[in-house]
Amino acid sequence: MRREKVPACVHPETYKYFLDRDAVIPTWQRLAARWGEPRHNTSFRTMEIAAPRFTLRSTVLGNPITVLRRRECTADDVAELHALLGYRE
Amino acid sequence: MAIDSDLAARLAMQYEPATYRRRIAGHDVIIHCHHYNARLQRTIEGARGIDGKGIIVGAAETVFADQLARALRPDDDEARRWAVAELLYRHLGFGRIDLSQVGAGIVTADSSHFVEGWLAGLGESADNVCSFTEGYVQGAVYAVTGAAVRVREVECMARGAERCRFEVDRGERPPVTPNRKEPPIPAPREPGAGWLRSPHVDEQAIIDAVVGMPMVGDDAGLIPAFSVYLANMPADFYNRICIGFVEAMRGLGRDKTAIRLLVSDAEHCGMNTFRGIMHSPEWDGLIAPMVRDRADALHAIIAISNALGWGDWHVTAHTPRSLALESRYGYEAVGYREFRGLAAAPQCAMLTGVAAGVMELVYGEGTVEERYGTFSAREERCVSCGEASCNFAVEQVE
C-alpha cells in the first residue's frame, strides 16, 4: 500500500491511504472494531468513521481512505492507525 | 449539554431553494471555510492605521447579540440562556466555548474554527487570534443579561496555549450597536435564462447533496467536510466587517487597496477551498464520476458554491481562457443595499476573487502561489448599484 499527501486541508499532514484490493474489507473491519462501525452518507456515496483524533473517510468502495487528523493527534495516535491500516513509512 | 427537541427546532436550518439561502435563528448564514475566515481576519486586522480588530469584535458582538436574541425565548431561565449561547456557537461550527464561569469573568474555549484556520494557513501567531470569539462572547453576555462588557483574550491556542482563555471586564462602556438595516431587496422571482450547463454535471444532485449534509458542529464544534473546516457565518457579519474595513480605509484614501485585498483573499480562498474539495472523498464519491473535462469541474464547483449560499450565480460564457458569471442574489450586494442603500460602484469582492481563483484552479498549473494572479476578474454590473444582477468577467492575464 501507499499514501499520497492531500493539499490544503484541515491538517497539514493529510493523506489518502491506498489499500491493496484484498485488504479493503479486513482493514475496515479492524477500524470498525477499534472505533465503531462506519456511517454512510448516501447522497455523497461516502462512508466514515469518526475517531476521537481523526476522521477516516472514503467513498463507499472503501478505498482510498482519507485520514483527516485533528490538531490534538499525536505520533502515538498515528502509529496506532498505521498499524491498523498495515502502513509502514 | 443535551440538545432537546426545543433547542434543535430553534437552531434548525431553513433552506430557500430560489436563492440558495440558508437561515438559522433568523439570520441568513453563508458557509465558508477556515482558510477564508482566517485570511479575511488577517487582512482586516493587519491593515495599518485602522482599528481592524475593533471592526471584527464589534461586528461579531452586534450580529450575535441579535441572532442569540432571536434564539432565546421569554421563559428561558438564565442557565438555559447561557446554554443556548454555548450551543449556537458550537452549532454554527465556530468551536466549543465554556460559559459556565462567565459570572466570575472567565470564559474558555478548547476548540476553535479560527485557530484551526490560522494554524493551517498562516502558521503560529505572535498574537492571540480569537477576536471573533471576543465579539461573540460580548454579544452573548448582552443577549443573556443585557450588560455591555468587554471581553479580552489572554491566552490562545494559536500561540501554543492548551485552551483559549478570555477575561470579561464589566467596566463602563457604550451600549451594543443594534443590527439595524433596511429590509432585504426582493429575491428574483423569474427563473434565470441563458445559463450554460454541462450535459454531464447534475448540478441539482450536487446542490441537493450539499444542502442535505448536516452542516452543524460536531462535539468539538467543528464541521470537517470536503477536507476543510466549514462554518455557518451570518451574512451580516461578513457584510459588516467588509463594509467597515473599506470605509475605514477610505478615511486614509486607501479604499481601492482595501477592495483589492478583499478580492485577493477570495482568490486564494477560491483556489484553496476548492482544491481541498476536489481532493475530498465527497468529491470522489458524487462528483468525480460526472466530471469528464475541466469545464465539467468548473460547473461542479459553481454548483457547490451555490449550495454554500455564496450568490445564486451561474455561468453565462466560458472558454479555457475566459469566464462570465451572473449572480442574482449575492450576499455582498444584497447586504450592501440593506446596510448602506444604493452603491456608486460594484461591491462583490468575494465573488470577484473567487471567480478568478476558480479559473486559476481549473485551468492553471503549479502551486497555488504560481497560479495566483494568472486570471483577473472584474465585476461589471452589481445589484448594489441597482442593476438586476451582478455580472463578472474573468480573463487570463497575458
Ligand SMILES: [Zn+2]
Ligand atoms: Zn484563541
Ligand SMILES: [Zn+2]
Ligand atoms: Zn455585485
